[in-house]
Amino acid sequence: MVHIGNDWDDVLADDFQSDAYKRIRYWLKKEYAEQTIYPPMEDIFNALRYTPYHSVKAVLLGQDPYHGPGQAHGLCFSVQEGVEPPPSLKNIFKELESDLGYPPPQNGTLTKWAKQGVLMLNTTLTVRRGQANSHKNIGWTGFTDGIIRKLNDRETPIVFLLWGGNARSKKPLITNPQHLVLETVHPSPLSAFGGFFGCRHFSKCNEFLQAHGETPIDWNLNTP
Numbered sequence: 001m002v003h004i005g006n007d008w009d010d011v012l013a014d015d016f017q018s019d020a021y022k023r024i025r026y027w028l029k030k031e032y033a034e035q036t037i038y039p040p041m042e043d044i045f046n047a048l049r050y051t052p053y054h055s056v057k058a059v060l061l062g063q064d065p066y067h068g069p070g071q072a073h074g075l076c077f078s079v080q081e082g083v084e085p086p087p088s089l090k091n092i093f094k095e096l097e098s099d100l101g102y103p104p105p106q107n108g109t110l111t112k113w114a115k116q117g118v119l120m121l122n123t124t125l126t127v128r129r130g131q132a133n134s135h136k137n138i139g140w141t142g143f144t145d146g147i148i149r150k151l152n153d154r155e156t157p158i159v160f161l162l163w164g165g166n167a168r169s170k171k172p173l174i175t176n177p178q179h180l181v182l183e184t185v186h187p188s189p190l191s192a193f194g195g196f197f198g199c200r201h202f203s204k205c206n207e208f209l210q211a212h213g214e215t216p217i218d219w220n221l222n223t224p
Contacts, residue, residue: 027139035129038066161182
């Protein structure tokens with residue numbers, strides 16, 4: 001069965017034993033055997049591996065992985081080193097520079113954020129090559145809704161960053177009043193000018209964390 005290698009193994013023990021997850025696993029075995037699926041199988045749960053449950057300070061929700069070759073590696077919005085940042089990620093970098101003054105980095109790998117406590121979770125964890133949303137109905141959304149509920153149960157305050165309609169549809173799962181929900185449109189070029197640019201979510205996240213005695217996130221991707 002799945003081995004994350006940190007406290008998510010205990011937090012999600014029942015979920016990984018559930019009939020619902022067994023159906024996902026059965027379906028994925030067939031898909032990986034017959035289709036080109038992203039990310040690579042060993043990277044599906046990288047968001048959980050990089051960011052243990054007890055370490056989560058912020059949650060950035062994506063929809064499903066990038067569906068082009070060599071892009072997805074298990075963290076929403078992030079691409080592997082050496083891969084051109086997609087348009088949405090470029091817009092994230094533009095807002096980051098506008099908000100905090102950090103110039104766009106040389107690559108689009110966001111593991112630095114994940115290692116600091118930003119859970120970079122897609123609500124659907126796999127996708128067929130070239131077919132966006134192709135796995136949205138195989139059971140992943142119920143599984144990742146469960147992750148959001150478990151984070152909602154945390155006593156330590158968390159910042160939830162909900163960008164776009166899919167992410168914002170998860171707001172009803174976040175009922176605990178000590179958490180902060182920041183929401184806006186998706187950073188896609190189709191919508192970014194409708195409120196993403198100028199949202200200042202990076203600085204607002206850090207202001208909240210500091211107000212609650214937490215170390216802020218170093219969002220600067222130009223330094224190690």
